[in-house]
Amino acid sequence: MQAVTIVERDLVWQEYPDPEPRAGELLVAVRAAGINAADLLQRKGFYPAPPGSPPDIPGLEFAGEVVGLGLGTSRFAVGDRVMAVTGGGGQAELALVPESNALPVPDDVAWEQAGAFPEAFSTAFDALFTQAGLSAGDRVLISGAAGGVGTAAVQLAHAAGAHVVASVRSEERHAQVADLGADEVVVPDQAIDHGPFDVSLELVGADGVATVLPVLATGARVVVIGVGAGAKLEVNLLALMQRRATIGGSMLRSRTVEEKAMVARAVEEHVLPLLDDGRITVPIVEEVPMAEAEAAYARFAAGGKFGKIVLVTG
Amino acid sequence: MQAVTIVERDLVWQEYPDPEPRAGELLVAVRAAGINAADLLQRKGFYPAPPGSPPDIPGLEFAGEVVGLGLGTSRFAVGDRVMAVTGGGGQAELALVPESNALPVPDDVAWEQAGAFPEAFSTAFDALFTQAGLSAGDRVLISGAAGGVGTAAVQLAHAAGAHVVASVRSEERHAQVADLGADEVVVPDQAIDHGPFDVSLELVGADGVATVLPVLATGARVVVIGVGAGAKLEVNLLALMQRRATIGGSMLRSRTVEEKAMVARAVEEHVLPLLDDGRITVPIVEEVPMAEAEAAYARFAAGGKFGKIVLVTG
Numbered sequence: 073m074q075a076v077t078i079v080e081r082d083l084v085w086q087e088y089p090d091p092e093p094r095a096g097e098l099l100v101a102v103r104a105a106g107i108n109a110a111d112l113l114q115r116k117g118f119y120p121a122p123p124g125s126p127p128d129i130p131g132l133e134f135a136g137e138v139v140g141l142g143l144g145t146s147r148f149a150v151g152d153r154v155m156a157v158t159g160g161g162g163q164a165e166l167a168l169v170p171e172s173n174a175l176p177v178p179d180d181v182a183w184e185q186a187g188a189f190p191e192a193f194s195t196a197f198d199a200l201f202t203q204a205g206l207s208a209g210d211r212v213l214i215s216g217a218a219g220g221v222g223t224a225a226v227q228l229a230h231a232a233g234a235h236v237v238a239s240v241r242s243e244e245r246h247a248q249v250a251d252l253g254a255d256e257v258v259v260p261d262q263a264i265d266h267g268p269f270d271v272s273l274e275l276v277g278a279d280g281v282a283t284v285l286p287v288l289a290t291g292a293r294v295v296v297i298g299v300g301a302g303a304k305l306e307v308n309l310l311a312l313m314q315r316r317a318t319i320g321g322s323m324l325r326s327r328t329v330e331e332k333a334m335v336a337r338a339v340e341e342h343v344l345p346l347l348d349d350g351r352i353t354v355p356i357v358e359e360v361p362m363a364e365a366e367a368a369y370a371r372f373a374a375g376g377k378f379g380k381i382v383l384v385t386g
Numbered sequence: 387m388q389a390v391t392i393v394e395r396d397l398v399w400q401e402y403p404d405p406e407p408r409a410g411e412l413l414v415a416v417r418a419a420g421i422n423a424a425d426l427l428q429r430k431g432f433y434p435a436p437p438g439s440p441p442d443i444p445g446l447e448f449a450g451e452v453v454g455l456g457l458g459t460s461r462f463a464v465g466d467r468v469m470a471v472t473g474g475g476g477q478a479e480l481a482l483v484p485e486s487n488a489l490p491v492p493d494d495v496a497w498e499q500a501g502a503f504p505e506a507f508s509t510a511f512d513a514l515f516t517q518a519g520l521s522a523g524d525r526v527l528i529s530g531a532a533g534g535v536g537t538a539a540v541q542l543a544h545a546a547g548a549h550v551v552a553s554v555r556s557e558e559r560h561a562q563v564a565d566l567g568a569d570e571v572v573v574p575d576q577a578i579d580h581g582p583f584d585v586s587l588e589l590v591g592a593d594g595v596a597t598v599l600p601v602l603a604t605g606a607r608v609v610v611i612g613v614g615a616g617a618k619l620e621v622n623l624l625a626l627m628q629r630r631a632t633i634g635g636s637m638l639r640s641r642t643v644e645e646k647a648m649v650a651r652a653v654e655e656h657v658l659p660l661l662d663d664g665r666i667t668v669p670i671v672e673e674v675p676m677a678e679a680e681a682a683y684a685r686f687a688a689g690g691k692f693g694k695i696v697l698v699t700g
Binding site for chain 1: 517588591592595610611613617618619620621622623624625626627628629630631632633634635636637640641
């Protein structure tokens with residue numbers, strides 16, 4: 073097979089031996105694979121793939137057709153359309169994933185949507201609902217709402233009946249984020265005027281958490297899943313005590329296969345029906361042939377786009 | 387009635403009009419009332435009583451006999467032995483409490499034990515189980531384990547099947563804390579060698595939280611309920627993300643009557659049976675007549691004792 077490969081921080085489209093599915097794994101002919109911030113970090117050497125994943129082929133998510141079945145698989149058959157979050161190796165013609173971590177692709181969902189769906193929506197669903205316990209009527213701040221996880225979170229929180237305040241630095245993106253279901257879209261410094269918040273989802277860094285701490289509601293849950301702009305936070309613990317609030321962090325990639333399977337089942341039960349009936353969408357800005365990954369990564373890194381960049385196979 | 391009264395930071399035993407129970411309240415002839423750190427803070431002007439509580443009569447907990455019933459009370463009768471956490475005013479001959487916040491005193495429990503039970507055990511139970519979700523087999527660090535809430539927490543965590551690491555500054559107290567059920571008793575600087583911790587209960591301040599952060603288990607819950615030694619904490623949010631950990635704070639006093647009633651019911655269901663059958667005890671170091679509160683507070687403030695100081699009526 074051909075795969076995107078990290079060679080001394082360059083991306084090369086090169087030949088590999090075809091992988092063989094181990095027990096419990098699906099072998100998938102990849103049709104589309106979204107680019108995520110973690111791919112850029114991995115390329116720079118800051119975010120190594122977990123054990124068991126290819127160390128030099130990036131790609132945290134993909135969609136494609138099942139072409140091989142490991143021993144003990146039972147749910148999917150050759151030819152089925154699947155999509156998944158994976159530890160790495162998704163940006164290749166063939167990829168492996170534990171069957172328990174794969175999701176069926178609804179019939180009406182196109183490959184490029186499916187390939188860009190799993191990482192952002194699994195991350196956003198897990199953070200908002202499993203970690204933060206978001207409920208209807210909660211007031212939620214989503215900080216960094218124009219990115220992949222942010223646009224997923226805005227849609228999921230809106231669909232669940234929360235009041236969504238979206239914090240987006242670029243005012244050019246405000247109307248698009250509002251169209252996804254945000255009740256209010258503000259620049260980061262204004263977020264403090266739109267509380268109190270029951271839930272705060274932080275995708276940018278410590279400054280966003282510091283901004284929200286003074287306007288947390290009683291029993292508030294802050295969940296941090298991105299710290300690209302800084303990870304060091306000073307907290308007044310007495311303020312947490314008075315509000316009975318928690319600050320937590322979360323990431324998907326370091327979890328066990330069993331934990332990822334639990335996330336996949338929750339997404340299948342609670343998010344796929346919304347995708348299937350069109351209540352949520354995967355904003356796609358560009359499809360790029362996988363062999364041109366280098367150029368696609370450069371455009372992703374430049375930022376300023378609204379929607380995911382998806383690598384597609386021939 | 388006579389009551390302990392804060393008069394320009396002195397404690398005076400002085401006459402008040404007898405209080406009348408409002409709808410839903412019990413009027414209780416107080417037999418015993420524990421002294422807590424919050425009483426000392428209130429006396430210094432740092433921790434005002436919540437609305438509806440007497441502003442100048444301290445006392446967060448008490449036990450006594452019901453002597454009057456407000457409209458709509460239905461559970462307790464005149465003559466019943468009750469104990470309760472209250473917003474304030476417990477250190478008096480008569481005290482009021484919403485019936486929903488009162489607990490029955492088991493027959494074999496002496497007044498001085500009952501008067502020193504509610505605050506510490508309600509606080510410890512709520513923090514360990516309701517806030518932190520402590521389970522059997524969890525490894526828990528209790529920082530500040532020789533105090534009132536600490537000794538309650540050690541016993542409750544041990545009774546629930548957790549592995550209890552108790553952090554106690556004074557080595558003279560280590561054997562006594564071990565006798566309460568701590569598996570390991572360490573000085574604060576050593577706690578880092580006894581992780582990883584699933585739960586950390588912080589009773590001292592920010593330094594204790596900083597110590598435990600590097601040795602948290604995946605999914606760990608840190609709950610801070612005391613910051614007497616400092617409230618400012620610097621957190622590396624990436625470390626929370628990698629461990630999927632949370633830092634939360636909690637206090638009982640600022641909660642609504644309904645929330646306090648939920649705590650009381652949980653304590654009644656899960657803790658009273660342990661008190662009734664002797665699996666937990668309330669360490670009492672001294673009983674002091676309520677009229678001598680000034681001297682009792684001075685001995686409490688001096689520290690170095692193991693167990694509660696309880697004010698008793700004649």
